[in-house]
Every structure is written in C-alpha cells, then in structure tokens.
Amino acid sequence: MINKNAFRNLSYGVYVVSTLDGDRPTGCVANSAMQITSEPATIAVSINHDNYSNACIEKTGKFAISILTEESDPGLIGIFGFQSGKDVNKFDGVEALEKEGLSVVADACSYLVCKVINKMETATHTVFLGEVIAADVLKEEEPMTYAYYHKVVKGKSPKNAPTYIAEEEETVQKEEKWVCSICGYEYRGEIPFEEVPEQFVCPVCKQPKSVFVRK
Ligand code: FE
Numbered sequence: 001m002i003n004k005n006a007f008r009n010l011s012y013g014v015y016v017v018s019t020l021d022g023d024r025p026t027g028c029v030a031n032s033a034m035q036i037t038s039e040p041a042t043i044a045v046s047i048n049h050d051n052y053s054n055a056c057i058e059k060t061g062k063f064a065i066s067i068l069t070e071e072s073d074p075g076l077i078g079i080f081g082f083q084s085g086k087d088v089n090k091f092d093g094v095e096a097l098e099k100e101g102l103s104v105v106a107d108a109c110s111y112l113v114c115k116v117i118n119k120m121e122t123a124t125h126t127v128f129l130g131e132v133i134a135a136d137v138l139k140e141e142e143p144m145t146y147a148y149y150h151k152v153v154k155g156k157s158p159k160n161a162p163t164y165i166a167e168e169e170e171t172v173q174k175e176e177k178w179v180c181s182i183c184g185y186e187y188r189g190e191i192p193f194e195e196v197p198e199q200f201v202c203p204v205c206k207q208p209k210s211v212f213v214r215k
Contacts, residue, residue, distance in 0.1 A: 012146035016066040016080045016105050017045055018091075019057045025091045025103035028053040029081035031146045033065050041132040043114055046125045052085040054126055057116065063130060064113045066105035069141035073107055074153045078205035082183050100134045109141045153204065154185050177215045182207045 018027030032046040045065065047054045057063045068076060079090050096103040097111070104111040114130025121127075144153075178187040183205035187193050193212065200209040 014068045014077065014144040014146055014149050015045075016068065016076065016108070017047060017053060017057075017063055018066065018103055018105070019053055019063045020060045020102065021052070021056045021085060024089060025096070026053055026056055026085035027064075027080050027090055027103075028085065029077055030065075036129065041135075042117065042129055043112055043132060044127055044129050046122075046127050048125050056085070057128055058119075058126075061116045062100070062102060062114065062133075063116065063128060064099060064102040064104045064111055066108035067110045067112075068105070068107075068144045069109045069139070070144050070148060070152075071141045072105075072144060074204050075206055076105060076107060077149070077153070078183065078202065078207075082205035082207075097138075099136075106138065109139055109143055110137045111135065154183070178212045179215050180205060180207060181211050181213045187212060 012031040013033060015030050015033050016027050017030045017033070018025060020026070028047065028051045030045055030047060032044075034044055036042045036044050043065065045063065047057065053063075076094070079094060083090070091103050095106040097106050098104075099111060100113040102113055104113070111134075112132050113134040114128075115133050116128050117131045118129040119126055120129075176193075178193040179185070180187075180202040183202060185202050185204040187196075189196065193214075196209060198209055201207065202211070
C-alpha cells in the first residue's frame with residue numbers, strides 16, 4: 001500500500017525559481033529544491049511541464065533560486081505562483097537584484113544561481129540539475145517551509161499560536177469561512193467578509209474579493 005500521508009513528513013521549502021524568457025526575466029514558485037553535491041556544488045529543482053519557466057530554463061540553460069522566508073511578502077507567491085509568465089511580466093514591481101544575468105528576488109534570505117548541467121524527465125516534471133555559479137545570503141530570516149506556508153500564510157492557524165488555540169479558532173471559523181478559490185487562502189480578518197471593502201484583494205494571489213467563496 002501507499003499511504004500518501006507519509007509524504008507529508010518530507011520537508012519542502014518555498015522558492016522562486018527564476019530564469020530568462022529571451023531578455024525578459026520570468027520565474028515560478030517551486031517547493032522542491034535540494035542540494036545534491038557540495039564539491040562542485042550542485043542543486044536539483046523540480047519544475048512542472050506546465051510551467052512556462054520550464055521551457056525558459058531549458059533555453060536559457062540557467063536558473064536562480066530565491067529562498068523565501070517567513071517574513072517574505074506572501075504576495076510574491078501570488079505573483080510567481082498563481083499566474084503565467086507567458087501572460088505577465090512577473091518581475092514588474094518586484095524588487096530584484098541582478099546576479100549573473102538573472103533576476104533574483106530581493107525579499108529572500110538567500111539566492112543561488114545555477115548553470116544547468118543535466119536534467120531528467122518524469123511524467124509531470126523536469127528535474128534540472130544545476131551547478132552553482134553564484135550564491136549569497138541576503139538576510140538572516142527563517143526560511144519558509146512549505147508546511148509553514150500551508151499552516152500560517154494560508155491562514156489555517158495564527159502565527160506562533162499553540163496548536164490548541166489554532167484548533168479552537170478553526171472551529172469558530174468553521175461556521176462561516178471565506179476561501180480564495182484561486183489559491184486557497186482563508187480570510188481571517190476582524191470584520192465580517194461581507195463588509196470588507198470591494199477593493200480587497202487576496203493577500204496571497206492578489207485576486208479580487210469576487211473570487212472568494214463561502215465554505
Ligand atoms: Fe488567493
């Protein structure tokens with residue numbers, strides 16, 4: 001048997017993987033990136049075939065990983081994770097640093113720039129193996145884990161709350177819960193959702209109030 005809950009105990013991060021589409025910087029969100037060797041330093045990232053960035057990495061032969069932190073603007077996940085680089089310039093309005101010809105996210109704790117040295121195709125994803133050509137620490141903040149993103153950023157439990165408080169609040173919210181239909185963010189503001197101004201946008205994916213559904 002395969003109990004898929006077993007996979008939940010693997011650890012993942014939240015990364016912006018960036019590259020170039022011609023001269024234009026683009027990128028996407030990935031949660032699987034791992035260091036494979038230390039000398040020379042190599043990193044593997046797994047990118048879905050449906051991500052526009054996949055073909056761009058292939059053509060450019062380079063990618064950068066920006067490691068998001070618990071303090072990073074969650075809107076970055078919306079910008080890079082919930083729209084396609086085919087339609088939008090994702091780096092417009094994002095504070096970026098130029099490293100080895102690629103744009104990396106400034107609001108990250110570290111970046112790594114890699115040159116693709118190998119790749120492997122799977123049913124749904126390409127695993128790119130990159131040799132690190134530049135890397136640095138940008139700030140001392142806790143890297144965001146995928147579990148943290150799900151529990152805290154998406155609003156399932158208040159930050160730093162002991163579990164019992166989180167569960168208590170969740171029970172209260174169960175009566176009326178407004179959830180973003182695009183990214184799954186759960187509204188948890190002080191005022192009832194109906195009274196939230198129409199200009200309200202999802203803090204994660206930046207979609208309008210109208211995409212929220214009652215659960
Ligand atoms: Fe959203």
